Amino acid sequence: VSVYSATMSARLKRIYDHQYHHKESQYVVKEYSRTKLGEKYVREEPMIRGPEFFVRLRSHTVFENTPIKLFCTVEGYPMPVILKGMLIYQLIAFTLFYRCTTEDTAQFTAVAGNIHGQASSQASVIKNFHTLSFSLSRYIHYSVFSFFSPAAMLPKIHYTKIHITFEEKFGPVFATEGQSATLSARMSLYPNLANLQPEAQWYRDDTRLFDSKWVKIETGRGYTTLTLPNLFKDDEGLYTLRMVTKGGIAEHSAFVSVADGPPPVPSAPGAPMDIKIHDANRDYVIVSWKPPNTTTEGPIIGYFVDKCEVGTENWTQCNDHPIKICKYPVSGLFEGHSYYFRVRAVNSRGISKPSRMSDPIAALDPTEFERLHGGCVCRENVTPPGAPSGVYASETDRTYVVLSWKAPEYFGKAPMWYYIEKVTLNRVNTKVPIRSPRYAVFDLAEGKEYKFRVLSANIYGTSEPSKPTSLIETLQLKGVPSAPGQVIATRETDTSVLIQWAPPKEPNNLIGYYIDQCVKGSKDWTSANHKPHKNTKFVVSGLKTGETYVFRVQAINELGLSDESQESAPLTVRAALTNPSAPYDVALLNCDGRSMVLNWKKPLQSGGAEIKEYYVDKRRSGTSMWREVHIPPVSERLYKVEGLTEGAVYQFHVYAANLAGLGPASKHSDDFKCVAWTMPEPGQ
Numbered sequence: 001v002s003v004y005s006a007t008m009s010a011r012l013k014r015i016y017d018h019q020y021h022h023k024e025s026q027y028v029v030k031e032y033s034r035t036k037l038g039e040k041y042v043r044e045e046p047m048i049r050g051p052e053f054f055v056r057l058r059s060h061t062v063f064e065n066t067p068i069k070l071f072c073t074v075e076g077y078p079m080p081v082i083l084k085g086m087l088i089y090q091l092i093a094f095t096l097f098y099r100c101t102t103e104d105t106a107q108f109t110a111v112a113g114n115i116h117g118q119a120s121s122q123a124s125v126i127k128n129f130h131t132l133s134f135s136l137s138r139y140i141h142y143s144v145f146s147f148f149s150p151a152a153m154l155p156k157i158h159y160t161k162i163h164i165t166f167e168e169k170f171g172p173v174f175a176t177e178g179q180s181a182t183l184s185a186r187m188s189l190y191p192n193l194a195n196l197q198p199e200a201q202w203y204r205d206d207t208r209l210f211d212s213k214w215v216k217i218e219t220g221r222g223y224t225t226l227t228l229p230n231l232f233k234d235d236e237g238l239y240t241l242r243m244v245t246k247g248g249i250a251e252h253s254a255f256v257s258v259a260d261g262p263p264p265v266p267s268a269p270g271a272p273m274d275i276k277i278h279d280a281n282r283d284y285v286i287v288s289w290k291p292p293n294t295t296t297e298g299p300i301i302g303y304f305v306d307k308c309e310v311g312t313e314n315w316t317q318c319n320d321h322p323i324k325i326c327k328y329p330v331s332g333l334f335e336g337h338s339y340y341f342r343v344r345a346v347n348s349r350g351i352s353k354p355s356r357m358s359d360p361i362a363a364l365d366p367t368e369f370e371r372l373h374g375g376c377v378c379r380e381n382v383t384p385p386g387a388p389s390g391v392y393a394s395e396t397d398r399t400y401v402v403l404s405w406k407a408p409e410y411f412g413k414a415p416m417w418y419y420i421e422k423v424t425l426n427r428v429n430t431k432v433p434i435r436s437p438r439y440a441v442f443d444l445a446e447g448k449e450y451k452f453r454v455l456s457a458n459i460y461g462t463s464e465p466s467k468p469t470s471l472i473e474t475l476q477l478k479g480v481p482s483a484p485g486q487v488i489a490t491r492e493t494d495t496s497v498l499i500q501w502a503p504p505k506e507p508n509n510l511i512g513y514y515i516d517q518c519v520k521g522s523k524d525w526t527s528a529n530h531k532p533h534k535n536t537k538f539v540v541s542g543l544k545t546g547e548t549y550v551f552r553v554q555a556i557n558e559l560g561l562s563d564e565s566q567e568s569a570p571l572t573v574r575a576a577l578t579n580p581s582a583p584y585d586v587a588l589l590n591c592d593g594r595s596m597v598l599n600w601k602k603p604l605q606s607g608g609a610e611i612k613e614y615y616v617d618k619r620r621s622g623t624s625m626w627r628e629v630h631i632p633p634v635s636e637r638l639y640k641v642e643g644l645t646e647g648a649v650y651q652f653h654v655y656a657a658n659l660a661g662l663g664p665a666s667k668h669s670d671d672f673k674c675v676a677w678t679m680p681e682p683g684q
Contacts, residue, residue, distance in 0.1 A: 050117035051080040057110055057123035072110050072121050080112035080119070161247035162198055163190045170239075172254050172496075172541040175231050177261035177271070177353075184225040185241055185252060192222070198243040198250075200224035205237040214356075232356040233258050233273045233292070236531040255541050258530055260292070265350030269297045272326070272343040273531055275358040279395060279402050281436055282365040284331040286400075289343045289355060291326055291556055293514040293527045298347040300560060305330060310338040310360050322346045325477070326511075326558040329400055329442055333363040365436040384461035385410050388418065388437065388454045393472045398446045401472055404438045405454050414458045423451040423468050433457070447476030480562050481555035482506040484513065484536075487568040491576035493608075494545045499528075500537045501553045501565060509557045515540065520548040520570045532556055548572045577660040581605040583614070583637075586652050586669035593646045593676035598639050600654050600666065609658040616641065621649040621671045633657070644674045 055073035062068050074080050111120045170183040189198070200219040202209040209215050209226070214235070216227040224243075228235050240253040260270035270292035278286040287305055294300060302322025307330060308315045318330045333339065338360045345352040386408035395402035403420065410416055417433030420441065444450065449471045456463040485502025492498045499515055512532025516525045517540055528540045528551070543549060548570045555562040581603040590597040602611060613633035617626040618641060629641050629652075644650065653668045 051076040051112040051114055051119035053110075053112070053119055053121045056121040057108060059124040059126070061126040068125060070108055070110075070123055070125075074110075074112040074119065076112070076114050076119075078114050080114045162193075162196060162245040164188075164198060164243050164245070164250040165190075166250070166252055169252050170241075170254050173256040174259070174542050175257070176259045177231055177233060179231050181228045181231060181235075181256060182225060183227075183239055183241070183254070183256070184223065186223045187243065187250075189222060194221070196245075197221060198245045201242045201244055202226050203240040203242065204235070204256075206240075228256075231258050233260070233271065233530045234356050236529065255539065257528075257542065259527070260530060261353065263350070264353060267297055267347075268350035269294055269300050269345040269347050269352045270530070271353045272303060272345050272355045275341060275343060275355055277341065277358055277361045279438070279440060280361050280363065281438065281440070282335040282363055283333050284329055284440060285333065285339075285341070285361055285363070286327065286329045286402075286440065287341050287343070287358070288327040290511055290532050291560060292345055292352070293516075293530060293554075294347075294561060295514075295516055295525050295527050298349060301346045301348065303328075303346065304344045304351070306342050306344070306354065307333075308340045308342075308357070310340065315342070324559065325398070327397065329440060331442070335363055335365070338362045382412075382460055384463050385412070385416050385456040385458055387463045388456055388466045391452060391454050391466050391469050393469065394438065395440075396472060396475060398475045398477060399444050400440050400442045401444060401450065401452075401474065402438065402440045403452055403454070403469070405466060407437045408456055408463070410456075412458060414460065416456060416458045419455045419457060419462070421453050421455065421465065423453065444474050446474055449473045477557070477559055478506070478508050480560050481508045481510050481557055483563040484553045484555050484565040487551055487553055487565050489549070489551050489568045489571040491571065491574055492539060494573065494575040495543050496539050496541045497543060497549065497551075497571060497573060498537065498539055499551050499553070499568070503536055504555045504562060507555070507557075508559075511556050511558065513538075514554045514556065514561065516552050516554070516564070517543075518550050518552075518567075520550055525552075543573045545573055575608045577609050577658070578605075578607040579661045580607040580611055580656045580658050580663040582664045583654045583656050583666040586654055586666055588669070588672045589638075591672070591674060591677050593674060595640055595642045595644055596650070596672060596674065598641060598652055598654075598669075600637055602637060603656050603663060607658050607660050607663070609660060611656050611658050613657040614639075615655040615657070615662070616652060617654075617665070618650050618652050619668075621651050626653070646674055646676075649673045 051074050053072055054075045055071070057070050057072045060068055060070075106125050107122055108125065109120055109122050111118060113119070165188045166185055167188055168184070168186040170185055173181045173183070175181050183202075200217075202215075202217055202224075209217070211217050214228065214230070214232075216229060218225045218227075224241065226239070226241075236256055236258040238253055238255050240251055242249050242251040263270070272289040272292055274290040276288050278288060289303070291300060302324045303326070304322060305318040305328045306315045307318055319328065330341070339362075340357040340360055342354040342357045344354050388405045388408055391403060391405040393401050394404040405418075415435075417435055418437065418439075420434065420439060441452070450473075451468045451471060453465045453468040455465050482504040484504050487499060487501045490498045490500075501513075504510065512534045513536070514532065515528040515538050517528045518525045529538065540549075540551065550570050551568040553565045583600045583603055586598060586600045588596055589599050598616065600614075613635060614637065615633050616629050616639050618629050619626050630639065641650075641652070649671045650673075651668045651671060653665045655665050656663045
């Protein structure tokens with residue numbers, strides 16, 4: 001450190017001697033242009049003033065992965081500066097030191113100097129629980145430490161805009177359950193700075209994906225890859241890559257289709273999907289799922305739910321007979337044990353493969369941890385607890401109701417439990433005390449009304465009952481949804497078609513839709529999607545160019561699939577023409593004082609047809625009126641704008657056109673001043 005400080009002091013001395021010593025006798029006053037009551041004033045500066053920190057560095061305490069920026073202001077005459085090399089060295093040295101130790105505090109030092117001396121300011125950055133991380137907002141020069149006059153305000157940080165161009169993109173994927181799939185993209189970055197790499201974010205149907213046993217993500221400098229090592233129908237969807245920078249987002253999307261694998265028995269249904277666990281408690285959970293499509297298979301009779309305790313491979317069937325709806329309460333779990341769940345579909349031909357197993361779920365009282373760690377000071381209490389309050393139905397279904405309530409204030413050491421009663425005073429649960437202020441009451445009648453109340457109890461007695469709930473009516477499913485309305489198919493690309501339809505008039509707790517496709521003249525219907533689609537439009541990919549198709553749609557709910565919609569009108573697959581996107585990066589190549597030579601980059605999307613024409617508009621900088629500068633349009637991406645006023649400042653933007661029409665205007669150019677370029681041409 002001593003050698004480093006001496007070396008830096010010597011470097012500062014040489015630089016300041018070179019930059020300022022020969023000017024010392026010339027500076028008597030320094031003029032500051034600053035508006036104060038509309039007047040310009042002159043501020044005298046002393047000839048000799050060493051550096052002084054007007055605003056010093058401030059210490060911070062931060063959490064793990066929280067960016068931290070340190071600012072300070074220094075004054076002096078001549079203006080103090082800081083060496084870039086010193087700043088870079090300090091930051092890198094801190095980062096290496098901090099990652100290699102387990103200490104929770106780090107120190108930053110800002111050193112400013114001029115020919116009259118040096119000054120420093122220090123601040124501590126204290127880590128709270130986690131490892132500290134930093135985000136540098138621009139090139140390492142004066143973005144972290146800013147040195148300027150005390151009369152000025154702290155500057156706004158201008159982030160470096162990273163321009164991203166995809167060089168290789170992933171396309172639609174058509175795979176089968178059990179296979180693997182890889183989506184990858186390569187891109188060029190400008191500027192490509194090691195400490196300003198964009199963040200790669202992967203999404204499936206607008207849900208952010210992270211590394212897990214089902215998804216593997218790898219990202220490097222200029223590339224990113226997502227791998228699905230063992231495909232299930234749950235993996236089907238629209239995958240989107242978003243490259244996120246401070247200046248914006250570049251993204252690309254493609255559809256991944258996952259078809260049913262070979263069934264265990266011919267003509268058995270496909271596997272259910274999207275297994276979810278609701279209302280997990282100390283001895284039960286509620287499992288829900290979505291039904292598979294049955295394009296050629298027979299109708300589904302019901303489902304079997306299986307469970308497996310974590311740490312074993314022993315799957316046991318939870319229900320003796322197939323259940324017809326896509327939701328089932330699994331009871332009889334052991335408190336404190338964790339379980340996986342899966343579902344199998346059944347039709348007249350056999351049983352499907354099991355769905356993907358759920359995430360592990362623990363059978364625990366969700367409030368037990370809060371009760372034990374709530375920070376209350378327990379004391380002996382030999383009286384019964386108070387009555388619960390606020391009993392209501394947090395979830396209502398066909399044959400069960402989930403009741404929730406507010407626990408009474410309780411400071412005793414003796415355990416407390418609850419009993420649930422109907423308003424008829426017939427206890428629903430008389431054998432097992434309920435520890436949690438939430439419980440599912442099963443075996444209710446469909447479409448009936450009920451009232452409940454709750455009592456608290458301990459070894460010293462039972463409380464008064466709570467106020468009863470309002471009338472709670474269980475659901476009554478009327479059946480499957482009605483068929484969707486008219487289906488309309490329109491061209492999109494040479495291998496895809498956009499399908500749109502009207503929702504069913506009777507949705508009956510609609511879950512989503514299945515879309516089927518068929519070549520005109522045949523009866524071989526195949527599924528276009530294998531996981532229910534929520535919206536009323538869908539892009540069918542992987543079609544054969546020039547082939548004619550018809551389409552139909554079915555709606556689904558917990559009870560099954562609706563009737564098929566009417567078939568769409570036949571449509572031949574061809575690319576649809578659209579307007580091109582905007583040109584970009586309008587640049588000035590030359591100026592002679594009366595004309596300017598412009599150039600621009602072609603649109604990223606041509607719209608399916610060759611770009612034939614470009615239109616250039618101009619305006620004076622600071623005005624809003626655009627004027628066309630040429631008739632007829634130009635065919636090249638190079639144009640000389642004539643008749644300009646010398647010394648005036650202009651802006652330009654460009655349109656592109658193809659057979660479909662005119663695209664949007666480019667972003668306007670920078671301000672170009674019409675002044676002749678006098679620099680001589682370079683030699684060979």
